Amino acid sequence: MKGGKRRAPTRTRRTVATVVISTLVAVAMVSGLSMAYFYRHLTGNLTVLEGGAALGDRVEKFDTGGPKEPLNILVMGSDSRDGEGNDIDGLTGGGERSDTTILVHLSADREHAYGISIPRDSMVDRPECLDDNGDQLSPEADNQMWNAAFALGGPACTIRQVEATTGVSVDHFVVVDFNGFKGMVDALGGVEVCIPETWDDPAHDIYLEEGTRKISGKEALNYVRVRYGIGDGTDLGRLKRQQAFVGSMAHQVLSSDTLANPVKVTRFLSAVTDSLAVDEGISNVTRMGKLAYEFRNIGLDRIKFLTVPWMWDPEDPNRVIWAPEAKRVWQKIKRDQPLPARLTGDAISVNTLPGTEEAKPATDGASPKGGGDEDSSESTEPSDESAETESGDGNGSAEEKATPEGTSSDGPSEEEIAELESAGLCV
DSSP states (O other): OOOOOOEEEEOOOOOOOOOOHHHHHHHHHHHHOOOIIIIIIGGOOOOOOOOOOGGGGGOOOOOOOOOOEEEEEEEEOOOOOOTTTTTTOOOOOOOOOOEEEEEEOTTTTSEEEEEEEEOOTTEEEEOOOTTTTTTTEEEEEEEEEETTTHHHHHHHHHHHHHHHHHOOOOEEEEEHHHHHHHHHHHHHHHOOOOOOOEEEEETTTTEEEEEEEOOHHHHHHHHHHHHHHHHTOOOHHHHHHHHHHHHHHHHHHSSSHHHHHHHHHHHHHHHHHHHEEEEGOHHHHHHHHHHHHHTTTOGGEEEEEEEEEEEEEEEEEEEEETTTHHHHHHHHHHHOOOOOGGTTTTTTTTTTTTTTTOOBBBBSSSOOSSSOOOOOOOOOOOOHHHHHTTTSSSSSSSSHHHHHHHHHHHSHHHHHHHHHHTTTOOO
């Protein structure tokens, strides 16, 4: 493949702020940006990562039977501080782990998109990691932290872990760095956020004043990585803030002030593509442009960001395990079925952001929550075995049809308000 820099995924030192590619996907789906511009100017900016033998045996993709296929794009983050522009707090030399992982699912009918965050503290059974020749780098291991896979085998091992634990096939993957994130936000002239109270974390050189305003550069980077002393202080709260930032950035890019300004658009796209490291399947920006065009008519209200259902690990209060509802989420994604409201009750929609007047989180009053809530949908949803029978035709069960995705109440419930507040978000 011509026109791009190349690196092997198991040796990449590209460090990341994962919100960049999540926003790019959302923006591309809605705007259908010029393919000609993509081709002429941006392809050469991309860094191409070769997967090959390091990916090993792959999960078979579910056949939806439709004219188009759904797409699953794995977005990987890293907490490495090495590399130009990434020494943000003097913590270089500590290696790298996947600080954030988001599986972006684009439906075959081009009407729904989900960004599903996977907590880095999730305890899972990891498959073996392979090198570029397909030889073992690290043996499989049980009860391992999610982010260890990236440290051991880079993007390829994380992809293997996703497919092994979810059953969902990964079509493409992307890595992006801290420095590129700052450049992209600066190209937009900043992104508006609502900070409920002043955040001061001197240990990590983070200070953000309360209020609703635009932030850029290092302030924007601090917003998406701050954790300690904010809300409940957990990584789960940080994931929720990152999801809110993605939505706000998409709003900013899609505003008339941005799209009507060729200079802003040019700067934004140059900053994004210069920071991306992608697989060979999307190494030509023309292909990215065609994908954008296919999703040009999707509505902002149909782009949702959520966290895989979780609960505290009974063996370690500092770790989490996936709740029973997680199986239902992955099954729906694998079969390319819209997630019902009970599974997206705490999702952040791009057009209804926390802290805005129109924010009304979707809920049917029975959404699964994390933090050890074991009163889950196990009592109301069919088992995985019965779900296979009921939804084998791809249409879902009668109960799921009765509570369509997008059902909303007159406003956030008390539980949802408490959850947003615990994540350090405005309500």
